[in-house]
Amino acid sequence: MICGGIDIGGTKIEARLFSDDLATVEMRRIATPKDSLSDFIDALAEQVRWLEQLSGEAQSLPIGMAIPGLIDAQTGRAFTSNLPASGHDIGLLLSNGIARRLPLMNDCQAFALSEANGGAGEGCRSVVGLIMGTGVGAGLTIDGRLTERFNGSALEVGHIGIPAHVLVPRDLPIWPCGCGKHGCFEQYVSGNGLAALGSHRLGRPLKAEEIVASAMSGQADHMALLSEWAHIAAELLLIIQLGHDPDCIVLGGGLSGIPNVVPMLEKPFQSLLLGEMRMPFIRTAIHGDSSGARGAAIMATRQLS
Numbered sequence: 001m002i003c004g005g006i007d008i009g010g011t012k013i014e015a016r017l018f019s020d021d022l023a024t025v026e027m028r029r030i031a032t033p034k035d036s037l038s039d040f041i042d043a044l045a046e047q048v049r050w051l052e053q054l055s056g057e058a059q060s061l062p063i064g065m066a067i068p069g070l071i072d073a074q075t076g077r078a079f080t081s082n083l084p085a086s087g088h089d090i091g092l093l094l095s096n097g098i099a100r101r102l103p104l105m106n107d108c109q110a111f112a113l114s115e116a117n118g119g120a121g122e123g124c125r126s127v128v129g130l131i132m133g134t135g136v137g138a139g140l141t142i143d144g145r146l147t148e149r150f151n152g153s154a155l156e157v158g159h160i161g162i163p164a165h166v167l168v169p170r171d172l173p174i175w176p177c178g179c180g181k182h183g184c185f186e187q188y189v190s191g192n193g194l195a196a197l198g199s200h201r202l203g204r205p206l207k208a209e210e211i212v213a214s215a216m217s218g219q220a221d222h223m224a225l226l227s228e229w230a231h232i233a234a235e236l237l238l239i240i241q242l243g244h245d246p247d248c249i250v251l252g253g254g255l256s257g258i259p260n261v262v263p264m265l266e267k268p269f270q271s272l273l274l275g276e277m278r279m280p281f282i283r284t285a286i287h288g289d290s291s292g293a294r295g296a297a298i299m300a301t302r303q304l305s
């Protein structure tokens with residue numbers, strides 16, 4: 001069944017039309033209106049109409065949408081810090097302009113759903129999709145399907161507090177997080193976290209890309225930074241395992257593109273394992289940039305079947 005997916009981000013709204021086998025047929029990105037709720041809803045409606053016309057299926061085309069944030073299952077309202085629609089039922093507002101209601105999901109959940117179905121987690125029963133980019137978040141699927149979640153959240157693992165045994169021996173500060181708490185994993189293992197770690201250790205502003213590039217060219221202090229980042233990120237993998245024991249963790253987001261990131265994380269993770277627990281498969285994502293739209297499209301087709 002051909003289908004469409006819309007990935008709603010803080011800077012762009014990306015629409016993709018997918019073929020029967022979930023390959024991208026065509027993609028269009030437009031800028032996300034940042035200040036006005038009605039402009040934002042109009043932009044979404046424009047992407048929906050583009051997909052409907054392109055497909056030739058008009059309103060029978062299944063289309064799903066993914067956003068970075070919570071979607072309250074009881075009220076339908078979405079909560080996100082980067083969109084001018086936080087606190088609103090986006091699906092309901094949009095339905096006024098397109099005469100139908102489209103399903104909405106969290107983008108980390110969309111990523112996990114996409115990778116569990118024809119992606120890097122294909123064939124595994126329990127798949128966690130872990131995104132390490134500007135922020136850190138994860139989604140979970142069981143047998144290729146999403147599980148119902150009380151608050152409509154993803155696995156908000158970026159906002160789990162980092163354990164004292166990780167910070168104290170390394171003499172690392174407890175950094176404040178954008179969520180209002182202190183010491184969240186996101187502040188140490190996201191792209192910004194890697195940059196903060198580098199700036200803290202080397203005493204000058206550094207970017208994550210710069211640290212990765214210098215480490216790859218053999219610069220010792222940057223290699224040490226990347227190794228420290230990997231050890232801290234492995235502690236997060238351990239927490240995911242202790243909480244969910246998935247058979248596969250699929251990595252996405254900008255930091256999943258670090259060369260050899262899988263062995264870089266597996267080595268410290270192996271040393272942290274509890275008792276006789278086996279390490280899950282650690283893999284990098286196959287569908288990359290299309291995962292938000294692809295996961296949302298899969299959800300939309302399943303709602304019809």
Ligand SMILES: [Zn+2]
Pocket residue numbers: 158159160177178179180181184186
């Ligand atoms: Zn936080």
